[in-house]
Amino acid sequence: MTAATPKGERRRQALVEAAAGLLVDGGFDAIRHRAVAERAGLPLASTTYYFDSLDELVTAALEFQGNGELAYGKARLDELDPRECGGDAFIELVLDLLLGPTGDRDAEAVLLRYERLVATGRRPYLRPLMRKLSGELHSLLFDIFARAGQPVSRERVEELIALVDGAVVNALIEISPDPRAAARRMLGKSMQPR
Amino acid sequence: MTAATPKGERRRQALVEAAAGLLVDGGFDAIRHRAVAERAGLPLASTTYYFDSLDELVTAALEFQGNGELAYGKARLDELDPRECGGDAFIELVLDLLLGPTGDRDAEAVLLRYERLVATGRRPYLRPLMRKLSGELHSLLFDIFARAGQPVSRERVEELIALVDGAVVNALIEISPDPRAAARRMLGKSMQPR
DNA sequence: AAGTTAGTGGTACGCACGTACCAGAACGGG
DNA sequence: CCCGTTCTGGTACGTGCGTACCACTAACTT
Numbered sequence: 001m002t003a004a005t006p007k008g009e010r011r012r013q014a015l016v017e018a019a020a021g022l023l024v025d026g027g028f029d030a031i032r033h034r035a036v037a038e039r040a041g042l043p044l045a046s047t048t049y050y051f052d053s054l055d056e057l058v059t060a061a062l063e064f065q066g067n068g069e070l071a072y073g074k075a076r077l078d079e080l081d082p083r084e085c086g087g088d089a090f091i092e093l094v095l096d097l098l099l100g101p102t103g104d105r106d107a108e109a110v111l112l113r114y115e116r117l118v119a120t121g122r123r124p125y126l127r128p129l130m131r132k133l134s135g136e137l138h139s140l141l142f143d144i145f146a147r148a149g150q151p152v153s154r155e156r157v158e159e160l161i162a163l164v165d166g167a168v169v170n171a172l173i174e175i176s177p178d179p180r181a182a183a184r185r186m187l188g189k190s191m192q193p194r
Numbered sequence: 195m196t197a198a199t200p201k202g203e204r205r206r207q208a209l210v211e212a213a214a215g216l217l218v219d220g221g222f223d224a225i226r227h228r229a230v231a232e233r234a235g236l237p238l239a240s241t242t243y244y245f246d247s248l249d250e251l252v253t254a255a256l257e258f259q260g261n262g263e264l265a266y267g268k269a270r271l272d273e274l275d276p277r278e279c280g281g282d283a284f285i286e287l288v289l290d291l292l293l294g295p296t297g298d299r300d301a302e303a304v305l306l307r308y309e310r311l312v313a314t315g316r317r318p319y320l321r322p323l324m325r326k327l328s329g330e331l332h333s334l335l336f337d338i339f340a341r342a343g344q345p346v347s348r349e350r351v352e353e354l355i356a357l358v359d360g361a362v363v364n365a366l367i368e369i370s371p372d373p374r375a376a377a378r379r380m381l382g383k384s385m386q387p388r
Numbered sequence: 389a390a391g392t393t394a395g396t397g398g399t400a401c402g403c404a405c406g407t408a409c410c411a412g413a414a415c416g417g418g
Numbered sequence: 419c420c421c422g423t424t425c426t427g428g429t430a431c432g433t434g435c436g437t438a439c440c441a442c443t444a445a446c447t448t
Contacts, residue, residue, distance in 0.1 A: 005415075005416090007414095007415090032404085032405070032406085033405080033406065033407080034404080034405075034406095045408095045409095048406085048407065048408080053406085053407090054406070054407095
C-alpha cells in the first residue's frame with residue numbers, strides 16, 4: 001500500500017526512516033510495528049495502513065538505509081584527492097565504505113551490518129534488493145581503487161571484500177571485539193606486498 | 195541446575211541433543227523450551243528443571259554441537275594420507291572442516307554456521323565458548339596443513355579462514371546461493387599461486 | 389517403614405507480537 | 419456545499435513465548 005496524498009507520503013516516509021533507525025540500532029528483529037510507530041510518533045495502525053506486512057516495512061527500511069550508505073560512499077569518492085591517499089589513509093577509506101565511518105560504538109555498528117548480511121539468508125524476499133546494494137558497493141569500491149591510482153580487477157575487489165568480511169565475523173567472537181582493527185590488519189597484509 | 199541421578203543425567207542429555215538438533219535445523223532462535231521438550235519427547239517443565247534459563251540451554255547445545263564438529267575434524271585429520279591430498283582434494287577437506295561435510299541441503303547448513311558466528315555478537319555469554327571452539331578449529335586446521343605437507347603460519351591460517359568466511363557471507367545473498375562454491379573459488383585462487 | 393531428596397508433568401500467568409477492525413476525522417474535486 | 423476517498427487512531431483478538439507453580443511419584447538413606 002502506497003500513500004496517495006503528500007501528507008500521507010510524508011507520514012509513510014517518517015515510518016520508513018523510523019524503521020531504518022531501528023534497523024541500525026537493533027537489527028532486523030528490532031523492526032516491529034509498535035516500535036516503528038512509537039519512534040515515528042505515530043499510532044500503531046499507521047504502520048499497517050501504509051505497509052501491507054512487516055516484510056514490506058523491513059524492505060523499505062533496508063532500501064532507505066542502503067541507499068544512504070551508498071550516497072555516503074559516493075560522496076567520499078567525489079572528494080577523493082589521488083595525491084593524498086597513501087597506504088594507510090586509503091585503507092581507512094576502504095574500511096569506512098565497508099564498515100561505516102569509524103565511530104564510538106564501533107563494534108556495535110559493524111555487527112549490525114553483518115547481521116544484515118547473514119539475515120538475508122533467512123529472508124529470501126530481501127535478496128534482490130541486497131544483491132543490488134551489494135553490486136553497487138562493489139562498483140563503488142572498484143571506482144575508488146581506480147581513482148586512487150591503484151586500479152584492480154573486479155575479482156580482486158571481491159577478494160578484498162571477502163577478506164574484510166571474514167576478518168570481521170571472526171573478530172566478533174573476541175572478548176572485546178574490534179572488528180575494524182582485525183579488518184585493517186588483514187587488508188594491510190594483503191595490499192602491502194604491492 | 196545439573197542432574198544428580200543417572201536417569202536424570204540421561205534426560206538432561208536428551209534435552210541437550212534435542213536443542214543441538216534444533217540449533218542445526220533452525221538456528222539459535224529455534225531453541226525454545228517447548229520445541230526442545232517436544233523434540234526430546236519430554237514435558238515442557240523438564241527444560242526448566244534442568245536448565246535455569248534458556249541461555250544455559252543454548253550454551254549447552256552449542257557446546258555439544260561444536261565438540262561434535264571438532265571430533266569430526268579430528269577424525270578427518272587422523273585418516274589423512276599425505277600422499278593423496280592433491281590440490282583439489284585438499285581444498286575440499288578444508289571446506290569440509292569449515293563449512294561442514296558437503297550435503298544435499300548445502301546452503302542451509304552453511305547458513306546456520308554463519309548465523310551462529312554472527313549471533314555471538316548479540317549473545318556475549320556465548321563468547322568464551324565460541325572463542326574456545328574457534329581456537330581449536332584453528333589449531334586443527336594448522337595441524338592439517340602441516341600433515342598434508344603444506345605447512346603454513348598461524349597467521350596464514352587466519353587469513354584463509356577469513357577468506358572462506360567472507361566468501362560465504364557474500365554468497366548468501368545470491369539468488370540461489372552456493373556458498374561452498376564461492377569459498378572454493380576464493381581458496382583455490384589464494385592457494386594455487388603457491 | 390519412614391522421611392528426605394530428586395524428578396515429573398500438567399497448568400497457568402503475564403507479556404509482546406502481527407494483524408484486523410471500525411467509527412470518525414480530514415481532505416479534495418464536482 | 420457535499421460526498422466519496424484517504425487517512426486516523428483506539429481497541430481487540432489470537433498466538434507463542436519464558437517462566438513459575440505445585441501436587442504428585444520414584445528412588446535412595448537411615
